Amino acid sequence: MTTLPTPGAVRLGLVIDLDICVGCHACAVNCKEWNTGGNAGPLSDYQPYEAQPDGVWFNRVHSYEVGDGPAGQTVHFPRSCLHCDNAECVTVCPTGASLKRAEDGIVLINEDVCIGCKLCSWACPYGAREFDEDVGVMRKCTLCVDRIYDEARPEAERVPACVSTCPASARHFGDLGDPASDVSRMVADREGMALMPELGYRPTNRYLPPRAKGSGCSAHAKSPALEPVMPEGTGFLGWLDRLLSA
Amino acid sequence: MHPALSVILFTVASGIGYGMLMLLALFLPLAAGPADRLFGAVSLGLALACIGGGLLSSTAHLGRPERAWRAFTQWRSSWLSREGVLAVLSLVAIALLTLAWPILAAPVECIEMTAAIAGLLSAATVAATAMIYRSLKPIARWHNRWTVPCYLTIALASGGLWLDWAGAATGVDFLPRAVAPILVLLAAVVKALYWRHTDGLKSATTIGTATGLGALGQVRPLDPPHTAANYIMKEMGFRIARKHAAKLRRIAGGLGVLAPLLLVIAGGMVPALDRSAVLLAAPVATIGVLVERWLFFAEAQHVAMLYYKADAV
Amino acid sequence: MTAETEPTEEARTVTTTCYMCACRCGIRVHLQGGQIRYIDGNPDHPVNKGVLCAKGSAGVMQHLSPARLTAPLKRVGPRGSGEFVTISWDEALETVTERLRHIRATDPRRLALYTGRDQSQALTGWWASQFGTPNYAAHGGFCSVNMAAAGLYTFGGSFWEFGEPDWEHSNYFLLFGVAEDHGSNPLKIGLSRLKARGAKIVSINPIRTGYSAIADEWLGIRPGTDGLLVASLIRELLRAQAIDKDALTQTSNAAWLVIDAPGAADDGLIARDEAGHPLTLDAAGKVGRAFDPDRTPVLGGTATLADGRRAVPSFQLMAARFLDDRYDPETVSAETGIEAATIRRIAAELAAAAFSSQLELPIPWTDWRGVRHETMIGRPVSMHAMRGVSAHSNGFHTCRLIHLLQMLLGTIDAPGGFRYKPPYPKPAPPMVKPAGKPAGVVPNWPLTGPPLGFPTGPEDLLVEKDGTPCRLDKAYSWEAPLAAHGLMHLVIRNAWAGDPYPIDTLFMFMANMSWNSSMALGETMRMLTDKDDATGEHRIPFIVYSDAYASEMVAYADLVLPDTTYLERHDCISLLDRPISDADGAADSIRRPVVPVERDVRPFQDVLIEIGARIGLPGLVREDGSPRYPGLYPDYIVNHERAPGQGLLAGWRGRDAECEALGPPNPNQLEAYMANGCFWRTEIPSEARYFKHVNQAYLDWATGMGFIARPEPVIHQLYTESLQRFRLAASGHGPIQPPDAHRQRIETYFDPLPFWYPPFEAAALGSLEFPLHALTQRPMAMYHSWGSQNAWLRQIHGENRLYVSRARAEAQGIADDDWVRLTSHHGTITAQVRLMEGVNPDTVWTWNAIGKRSGAWNLAPDAAEATRGFLMNHLISDLLPPKAGGYRYANADPVTGQAAWYDLKVRMEKVAAPDAMLPALGLPPGLAQRPGKLGYGGWFAKKKVPA
């Protein structure tokens, strides 16, 4: 249904920790791998071995530099659908193919209904929707609905592919509608950020900002300075003496 | 935004058709004597061709055109769906008008009535088309109060020129001579205001808010996610140099505004050329509008591109 | 434990081991209707614990690559053209067998067998020694032998994959020159654990990407100067006497007396008693045996030996060196680019983290002298280093400096420190000597031992009487005495030059030597194709190459033996090779075929065993001449015994799987592995998990496992006596003498104490003409050259840029996307620029091995990899600029021969457009058509079978 449901209590989403993401692209490729053979697949690739390969991905990892000089940082930044509460990618859809689920807030595309008008991708400020030229329909992150509810999987593995594969544990999955959930607490503790809040899409996913870096950044910075133990003017032998008598 | 030919053709052509209808609805009651059937046939035929051709062309933009009918279902939230519904309703009204006027030559009240309905629906359709763009927050060049007036006035202006064309073709003076030039001027003013407004836009959305990292300092892209261009970059990443855009704006103004005005004035001064001038004005202006529409897309920048090029918006 | 799900036609899950890189993660391949639906990490696997990297996740595209070779190839066009015909396996095997049989019967040295980053060195090394050629090595010589050798000679372990930080307890972590490393998933898992605990991560790296980006502190050091930085940290710690004196006296040779008798034949050697026991000095001024429980040795002072000569504790020599103002933070700051105050602060933080921690594990243990300790005292400072340190010509000593820093802090294998992975520690250095001395190379006879090992003095070198190298790559000669991994990077040049002698057949496996793994790329390609003017024959007469894909190297082979993909074969990840163990347990694993082979290709290991059997290598045939391993590699994995009871795999040995590590072969061993997720792991007893080098429980356990021969402690070599032996030879002592040209060099670089010297290329060139350092880094989502054929990975890294500091670029009027020409003393390339902030201002860099030769890998000839991608290797010379006498040393570390990739110096100027690319290689016959699109896996959803 194209109109947005009344927001439910459950808001499933991802929390991505920019402080630890090393930019390895594991999440992006594993997502592609899982989903191309999954319910939302295939994720087509065009001209895969030619000069200009291209393909559909649900998740892409950018790298940025922030700030200059010693205060500067390099930040790796994975980007996928944020499962917005006010998902205008849904409301603009003329067919009802683009939908937001009332029960868990996941934004999905019904590929059997989509006409491939691309309007939803225009409506998404985050660039999270990619058109599959070959199949002629729009594609996007499904929050791995075909994993997270799959009772055939062991409970611990009922998480999105990108979360379970992330070698740095930078990605967390959970219910952001529940203030007591692990993900909500992480967001509260680390001041998790919503992207482009000014546009009013109210994304569910949150990003944990990188921690301050540099010389004064940790408890260790308070370590006492090392004092030379070489008695004045005694040189190496004086030093040795101290060592032997200590 | 990538200026897709199918969408440009669609908006321009349907704008012409609906613009003609809006003007027919307005001016039929003013027309002296019983409406001319030949003029009716030519003008309605032209409008139908524009609208139908436009709609057809728009389906070329679809990944799954065979499912296009599904687009009528979500009129409660989607402007695209509303546009679709309105387009069909207005087509029905136009068909009825065609039946009533050139085919059956029904009583004037009946023709005027049907025309009024068709005109209203046409205006609504153009407005709905404009609203599709107007409602997209990620594209500041579209998401503003000038988008709808632009579409409406340009539809009226090009409709006016093409009605004059139909008049010249059939030898019927339907619109008062001043109407089309005034509409062209109006559209030009509105479009100029649109450009003035949108050129000065300062987006609150920056790479800083897009990444959430703005507070830490200036954000610069280091590595793109993929070295190969992807859908988003191709669809949203279209960029046109300022210099280029300015030139194209002049071309659009020249062909879309100046040329038709000069032609109409020249025709007024040299009656022998009048008919040819009018016949020429509409197509020349349409080329101008096509350029304008190309720019409408080409100049629009999508905030998603901030992730790729820090200064995209 | 991962049980196999019931195999049904529809859906089943098979475990095996990833080989999208050498990290060797455990994977689960989910199959549906026989097709690969999905590959994920095996949650039970000790290496990756369920995670999978980008490459591993793209495994299916590697397996299905249209660059896969499909049949044996025989060259028909000129070498390097890529013109081949396909031939039968019979013909291929017969060609090789005949040739090798003849070589073996006449001069076995004329076969040079060199392998890349394969993980079958347990087989290939043994095979070479059965064949009887000393000319064998794998890729370690150009990869990181500095790491391996410096560690093994210093403390019997190493960074690389031979140990790991104590992720659970470390509070302070120094990471030197690592972009990705071999244990790439474990490293990421570990970093994340450190972060979760709030430990501080300091990355020392000229470039701020990847791990350096998430480090709490990034030190953008000037390349090649880490040794200075570390020496300065050592100086600061010494000055404050913030050192672990107890660890030094009890577990290292710091207190051992070094003979001070300039000019004598034993000057600088350890003073020993008649029984050979090292001597120490105690507080009373008495000299006695080291580690005598009744004596407390001192670290400073002058002892008088029984013969009246002087000797001083090695620690004192070391301290004297590092207290020198040469290593003052103010002095080193200019060269390293790190501020003096930062160096002082880091030293203070290290000391505080090591010595003020309350970390004490309540685990009683007993050391090798029988002293019982109620707890294990932690020193939660850990370090890790890789090619940023090792790929320099001063890498051996720089790495030794890092180990010295660890020793001073007492962190090696202490809780919170750097921990050994079994089978390490081994004696420092391991007691294996390289075989291949002239007398031991006999036609139709195996070598007397393995071709690679650890010399401890000139007598272990492989040189002729006149000092001429015995090996083609000159490993273990005076050019590279401690070349513990061989020098693969010199093989092609030496084979071409016939220096030290001509060879007949160059047999290579899994190394793209005409492209990304060679230095002096243009010359290498010429040498591979060059012909002798007199005879018209190729100067390298015959090249056999095994690859699975149409790589650049394939085009230069005369005969190509096509391999399978990693999902089609058995492999063995053996403790006899680079281990996958972790600090708490020993482990090994296998790969097994997951999908059937549908091309005319064969697993290389099978082929090698078959060739060996055809030649009649003693270990591969029975008395009656029939093949000893008719079941080929799987048979060999299970039944081959290196020593009685010791085979390639340690798990489930014994007829009934009743033995671990040592025991007779178990015919069902592979099945046992498969039932356990294709790996085996056993835990180290808890009291044996730290201080392994001196922990009696560990030493006993390791001996029982066959990891070490005897339960003897591994004493850390603060002072490396072996090096001094070479030095003494260089100053004229002993019967085995270096040629005069090498004397000075050996004297300088075989310093038994670590020191810093400027990398050779920079020193030879000066910094005016070539002001910039040029580096490469491993991209996390691409494995060397072999990821470019991968439809998914090449979208991520389809071309590479040259990254330049914004300030430097702007000063030269260079903007983003401009093209520049890089020029080294050896060559030039063009590259497209990207500006960045987080890079040492004197450094430019790019992602490694993205550039491709047009036509290779079954990519379109105008692929971005070829048109915009570039390779730094065109600039890197394998030889240093000529010395005064015209002699050109290898561009390598003088101790180990490690290739000095990162010594490269260049200048940069803006150009209008890229240079034209090399002509396209021909496509070998039989390759699949490149599909115009992929929609991999679409059919699974259609079948609506839950995965």
Ligand SMILES: Nc1nc2c(c(=O)[nH]1)N[C@H]1C(S)=C(S)[C@@H](COP(=O)(O)OP(=O)(O)OC[C@H]3O[C@@H](n4cnc5c(=O)[nH]c(N)nc54)[C@H](O)[C@@H]3O)O[C@H]1N2
């Ligand atoms: N994804 C992926 N993983 C791989 C590989 C791959 O190709 N792809 N290759 C595998 C192989 S064969 C190897 S050898 C390992 C190597 O793994 P790494 O050791 O991580 O190798 P490099 O990428 O060469 O990284 C060297 C790092 O050292 C830095 N560096 C260069 N010079 C200096 C210096 O003088 N001082 C300091 N402090 N830093 C310096 C560089 O900036 C770079 O970050 O990776 C293995 N893992």
Ligand SMILES: Nc1nc2c(c(=O)[nH]1)N[C@H]1C(S)=C(S)[C@@H](COP(=O)(O)OP(=O)(O)OC[C@H]3O[C@@H](n4cnc5c(=O)[nH]c(N)nc54)[C@H](O)[C@@H]3O)O[C@H]1N2
């Ligand atoms: N400039 C620069 N050059 C470098 C380095 C650097 O840092 N900078 N690093 C150096 C280092 S450390 C290394 S290890 C080398 C690595 O360089 P190489 O060892 O050449 O590595 P690859 O490119 O992975 O090439 C190995 C070959 O193995 C083939 N192959 C892949 N899978 C299989 C298989 O299953 N069977 C067989 N038979 N073949 C297979 C591939 O097709 C490829 O041709 O590069 C070195 N070169």
Ligand code: SF4
């Ligand atoms: S897998 Fe994890 S660490 Fe790697 S890019 Fe994705 S979020 Fe970052």
Ligand code: SF4
């Ligand atoms: S991120 Fe984009 S696609 Fe996803 S819900 Fe929000 S607007 Fe829609």
Ligand code: SF4
């Ligand atoms: S592309 Fe498909 S999902 Fe998107 S708006 Fe159009 S019909 Fe809806």
Ligand code: SF4
């Ligand atoms: S949640 Fe699933 S679909 Fe979404 S990015 Fe992660 S892996 Fe891809």
Ligand code: SF4
């Ligand atoms: S690090 Fe990646 S590619 Fe390497 S073995 Fe592990 S999963 Fe495979």
Ligand SMILES: [Mo]
């Ligand atoms: Mo390597």
